[in-house]
Amino acid sequence: MKRNIKKVVVIGSGIMGSGIACHFANIGVEVILLDIAPNELTELEIKKGLTLESKLVRNRLVNDHLATALKSKPSPIYHQSFASRISTGNTTDDMAKIASCDWIIEVVVERLDIKKSVFEQIEKYRKPGTLITSNTSGIPIHFMSEGRSEDFQKHFCGTHFFNPARYLKLFEIIPGPQTSSEVLDFLNGYGEKFLGKTSVVAKDTPAFIGNRIGIFGIMSLFHQVKELGLTIEEVDKLTGPVIGRPKSATFRTVDVVGLDTLVHVANGIYENCKTDEVLELFKLPDFINKMMENKWLGSKTNQGFYKKEGKEILSLDLNTLEYRAAKKASFATLELTKTIDKPIDRFKVLITGKDKAGEFYRKNFASMFTYCSNRIPEITDAFYKIDDAMKAGFGWENGPFEIWDAIGVQKGIEMMQAEGFQPASWVTEMIASGNTTFYSVKEGATYFYNIEKKQTEKIPGQDAFIILNNIRESKKVWNNSESIITDLGDGIINLEFTSKMNSIGAGVLQGINKAIDIAEKGYEGLVIGNQGTNFSVGANLAMIFMLAVEQEYDELNMAIKMFQDTMMRCRYSSIPVIAAPHGMTLGGGCELTMHSDRAVAAAETYIGLVEFGVGVIPGGGGSKEMALRASDLFRKNDVELNVLQEYFLTVGMAKVATSAYEAFDIGVLQKGRDIVVVNKDRQIATAKQVALQMANQGYTQPVRRNDIKVLGKQALGMFLVGTDQMVAGQFISEHDQKIANKLAYVMAGGDLSEPNLVSEQYLLDLEREAFLSLCTERKTLERIQFMLTKGKPLRN
Numbered sequence: 001m002k003r004n005i006k007k008v009v010v011i012g013s014g015i016m017g018s019g020i021a022c023h024f025a026n027i028g029v030e031v032i033l034l035d036i037a038p039n040e041l042t043e044l045e046i047k048k049g050l051t052l053e054s055k056l057v058r059n060r061l062v063n064d065h066l067a068t069a070l071k072s073k074p075s076p077i078y079h080q081s082f083a084s085r086i087s088t089g090n091t092t093d094d095m096a097k098i099a100s101c102d103w104i105i106e107v108v109v110e111r112l113d114i115k116k117s118v119f120e121q122i123e124k125y126r127k128p129g130t131l132i133t134s135n136t137s138g139i140p141i142h143f144m145s146e147g148r149s150e151d152f153q154k155h156f157c158g159t160h161f162f163n164p165a166r167y168l169k170l171f172e173i174i175p176g177p178q179t180s181s182e183v184l185d186f187l188n189g190y191g192e193k194f195l196g197k198t199s200v201v202a203k204d205t206p207a208f209i210g211n212r213i214g215i216f217g218i219m220s221l222f223h224q225v226k227e228l229g230l231t232i233e234e235v236d237k238l239t240g241p242v243i244g245r246p247k248s249a250t251f252r253t254v255d256v257v258g259l260d261t262l263v264h265v266a267n268g269i270y271e272n273c274k275t276d277e278v279l280e281l282f283k284l285p286d287f288i289n290k291m292m293e294n295k296w297l298g299s300k301t302n303q304g305f306y307k308k309e310g311k312e313i314l315s316l317d318l319n320t321l322e323y324r325a326a327k328k329a330s331f332a333t334l335e336l337t338k339t340i341d342k343p344i345d346r347f348k349v350l351i352t353g354k355d356k357a358g359e360f361y362r363k364n365f366a367s368m369f370t371y372c373s374n375r376i377p378e379i380t381d382a383f384y385k386i387d388d389a390m391k392a393g394f395g396w397e398n399g400p401f402e403i404w405d406a407i408g409v410q411k412g413i414e415m416m417q418a419e420g421f422q423p424a425s426w427v428t429e430m431i432a433s434g435n436t437t438f439y440s441v442k443e444g445a446t447y448f449y450n451i452e453k454k455q456t457e458k459i460p461g462q463d464a465f466i467i468l469n470n471i472r473e474s475k476k477v478w479n480n481s482e483s484i485i486t487d488l489g490d491g492i493i494n495l496e497f498t499s500k501m502n503s504i505g506a507g508v509l510q511g512i513n514k515a516i517d518i519a520e521k522g523y524e525g526l527v528i529g530n531q532g533t534n535f536s537v538g539a540n541l542a543m544i545f546m547l548a549v550e551q552e553y554d555e556l557n558m559a560i561k562m563f564q565d566t567m568m569r570c571r572y573s574s575i576p577v578i579a580a581p582h583g584m585t586l587g588g589g590c591e592l593t594m595h596s597d598r599a600v601a602a603a604e605t606y607i608g609l610v611e612f613g614v615g616v617i618p619g620g621g622g623s624k625e626m627a628l629r630a631s632d633l634f635r636k637n638d639v640e641l642n643v644l645q646e647y648f649l650t651v652g653m654a655k656v657a658t659s660a661y662e663a664f665d666i667g668v669l670q671k672g673r674d675i676v677v678v679n680k681d682r683q684i685a686t687a688k689q690v691a692l693q694m695a696n697q698g699y700t701q702p703v704r705r706n707d708i709k710v711l712g713k714q715a716l717g718m719f720l721v722g723t724d725q726m727v728a729g730q731f732i733s734e735h736d737q738k739i740a741n742k743l744a745y746v747m748a749g750g751d752l753s754e755p756n757l758v759s760e761q762y763l764l765d766l767e768r769e770a771f772l773s774l775c776t777e778r779k780t781l782e783r784i785q786f787m788l789t790k791g792k793p794l795r796n
Contacts, residue, residue: 244343244397483511525691529580538587615780710749
């Protein structure tokens with residue numbers, strides 16, 4: 001039976017309920033959000049003469065919760081206009097509306113009695129066959145469905161979204177005793193394809209998969225921190241980006257999530273997992289109990305493991321439980337990994353450290369590997385689901401079994417034994433059977449060791465994806481130190497940047513030109529995409545800074561011309577060029593996206609022309625392209641200046657879209673040309689299909705444009721008056737004005753006496769000249785240097 005989800009109802013509008021409602025609205029689904037009606041009036045409602053029967057009062061809780069969610073940062077919604085897809089109501093007056101819904105999601109308070117009474121209400125109104133799921137984070141699913149009808153139980157299971165629902169990819173699906181396989185398969189596919197999640201089917205055990213392993217990791221650190229005499233800064237240094245984990249690492253993450261949330265889950269595991277071999281580990285250490293007593297819960301109470309006083313960040317000393325100035329953490333072992341780019345390649349080095357850091361990693365990984373291997377088959381039958389859950393729910397770059405593989409399975413066992421641990425028997429059986437790794441790659445697909453069948457098997461659900469890690473070596477066509485060209489099959493090749501943060505320097509530009517050369521000679525199309533954290537943070541600033549400081553202006557001019565020519569080559573080649581932006585797509589990364597034939601953007605794309613922040617204007621065709629796009633929107637009898645001003649302000653204010661959908665508003669993505677994919681894992685495969693489609697429809701190399709209408713002095717005069725007023729009002733500095741005036745000159749097409757039609761090359765020459773002149777300015781060099789050393793813009 002084919003299911004279509006057109007309308008969902010979310011019952012419970014707290015942080016989680018509103019977040020889930022927003023994410024369904026993100027993907028175009030109609031949402032009804034319900035919560036209880038209040039039982040007393042506020043002072044304001046009394047003053048207004050409202051009663052408990054007034055609709056405004058009855059929907060106050062749900063409306064307030066949703067409004068708070070929509071104002072929160074980071075935003076739970078891709079575009080504020082999408083909020084119109086959500087309607088609100090209350091559980092007393094509007095429960096009958098669930099009869100029109102395809103999926104009912106319960107997100108009420110974590111109390112079994114309340115949940116059961118909600119399900120009783122649902123049963124009265126839902127139509128047979130409708131999905132019902134609970135977003136519980138720990139209450140056993142089988143308790144919730146007790147006493148419900150056969151049809152209810154068949155269509156009921158747990159669906160555990162991680163908070164915030166838009167940003168965290170884990171979607172745990174927990175079947176109840178009677179859940180039908182059709183429902184499980186549907187939710188598994190829907191989570192991945194429509195919601196953009198990593199769907200993981202878990203067993204109905206306390207805390208499921210993600211929280212069981214994640215809370216184990218955090219609790220073991222709570223106990224280790226005193227045992228090894230480490231400070232919280234040292235633990236956060238050791239458990240952050242160096243091992244492919246989020247910047248917030250351990251203690252900062254607990255502050256953000258809330259210590260009370262962590263304690264709630266840890267207590268749940270301690271009370272309900274009496275057979276867990278390390279049960280005592282889930283018992284709260286004294287310092288955690290003291291922090292709970294003091295209400296030091298993290299961000300929500302303005303102090304936790306860290307506390308902000310004025311501009312200073314203080315850290316908690318776990319021995320004295322007093323705040324002190326933060327101490328910088330450094331370890332010799334970490335210095336050894338500075339030249340190793342990928343976290344997965346660092347683990348072998350980290351566990352050999354002779355200092356406290358090396359000891360920490362050996363103890364930490366030994367206990368984690370032991371615990372994870374012992375959780376099978378308790379929480380899942382397949383270990384890859386543990387890795388998937390940790391990557392998608394906790395932001396780990398690599399899961400425990402991937403890390404174990406990187407260290408070496410046998411080496412990992414030796415390390416465990418040295419720390420007094422033993423792996424689960426299935427691990428030794430696996431090695432004895434001749435399988436020396438948990439994972440292997442064959443023909444572009446990832447295989448795992450199936451414990452039950454005692455043989456390797458392809459991980460299901462990969463067919464919709466292209467995993468570049470799996471084909472990079474076997475399908476390599478060409479590479480240099482900053483880029484690699486891979487054959488995606490069916491006549492399409494992919495260019496991937498491998499430079500630091502995927503910045504665009506000489507090696508990447510060479511790669512783009514080489515990829516187009518190769519594609520034009522023997523392929524149907526080109527995708528420019530990668531599966532790193534970011535698409536590209538822009539041009540190589542260090543190279544621009546060096547050339548400008550050394551006053552190598554001829555060389556700098558050539559470098560900018562090379563960048564511009566390469567962007568134009570993306571636009572004017574005989575094969576379709578598809579960009580696949582995601583994550584940070586800034587400056588030159590944005591220019592590349594704008595010059596491709598089409599962009600297949602991940603929904604989570606943070607894109608914009610940010611060059612103003614470093615004292616220059618977009619110099620790789622971005623300023624030209626914004627003038628061109630404004631010109632294309634000029635309509636007869638319209639005030640053309642207003643259109644141009646919008647595009648000018650987008651560049652001048654260095655606007656960055658916080659989702660691909662917002663990028664359409666600021667003109668860097670275009671409706672009818674560019675498309676958005678919610679699941680980043682599908683992005684390269686979708687971009688390949690778009691390239692193929694364009695090739696099959698008969699792609700012809702476009703003709704260079706010479707019909708761009710520029711407004712000359714008419715526009716330039718308006719922009720110059722505007723920047724004068726901004727300086728007079730002290731909104732911008734004199735150097736900001738200088739940069740804005742240079743941009744105004746380019747986008748107006750110079751000081752032409754009347755509107756005129758010009759070519760792209762004419763605008764590119766103006767753009768390059770303006771960029772170069774700004775690179776001779778001391779204040780621009782100070783801005784570039786500040787960005788390179790501090791990682792943030794300087795206002796001077």
